Amino acid sequence: MGEVSRPQLLVPGQAVTLRCLVSGFYPGQVAVTWLRKGAGEREPRPVDGSDTHSIHTPAPSRAPDGKSYSVESELHFTPSGPEDDGVEYQCRVEHETLQKTTSKSTGPLPLRVQPQLSHIHVLPDGKAPQKTLFAVRIENFYPQHIQQIQWKVDGKAWERSKPSEIIPNPDGTFTATSVWRVPSRSLTGPGLRVRVSVKHNPGDIPMERELCLGDAGQSAPTTQVAAHEPPAP
Incomplete structure (x- = not known):
């Protein structure tokens, strides 16, 4: 056999x-x-x-x-x-x-559900107006653990973070939110781009979302801004 x-x-x-x-x-x-x-x-x-x-x-x-x-x-x-x-x-x-x-x-068979990423949103910070908050939702993934979340500005790694909250969904999957706080004064420069990279499991290819903040001289936005997909490498 x-x-x-x-x-x-x-x-x-x-x-x-x-x-x-x-x-x-x-x-x-x-x-x-x-x-x-x-x-x-x-x-x-x-x-x-x-x-x-x-x-x-x-x-x-x-x-x-x-x-x-x-x-x-x-x-x-x-x-x-x-x-x-x-x-x-x-x-x-x-x-x-x-x-x-x-x-x-077969032995135990592991199940995986890859997450879906929302666009990056820019949120006001009423407690610290000198900072800008960026948020992304990581939706409908399984299992609960997320290997890595990394935020970047213009391609430079800035911060690795953990989800601020993880919520179970009725179907057994999970949804999380990652929030990144950054000093507003650092968000100046022509065509400044903020990117978030999420890796669910160690062997996964990271999923990414990118947001362009605008030209130099514009103040950091305080309302929701639609994101777009990063260009193909």
Whole structure:
């Protein structure tokens, strides 16, 4: 019995196919069962064909020498959300030559939901009018941890920060806000650009948003300003 194929990550809405190859058995009658064990569940439960899962197990095929059989069973499913994080699937095999059932597992499968970034907003600071506040919303991500948030002015790294707040959403994902306070006197110069970079997980490509404040001589804005996407590198 070979290993069960497994994806590196589960992504909500993205179809997954698990494959279980059973070979070298004789006679040709074999029973292949798929089981699912959710995170926190003690025992796995059999997977039946349903709206969320489908199983395809063809009839075993005979080897060219006629001495053994093989079969590859497939399990198809589509993760729906954070409730699928850490789920584990097992392929269980029963055959008359086996004293007991044998099984292979995918191990726990991690689920990731990449965040969506809002435009950068400029907010007034009633407590410190000499400072300007920039804010960005990091929406609908999972899991809760954010690897890095970095603010830059004209390409120069200024500050790495943590979200000022993280709020759970009804669907199990999270939404966070990052607020950056900067002295207003530093926001002068032609075509000054503020950029925020967000990396959800260590191996991710950072997501970015950029805001142009205007030409030199203009005071720092105190109202919401629409952001635009940074130019392609």
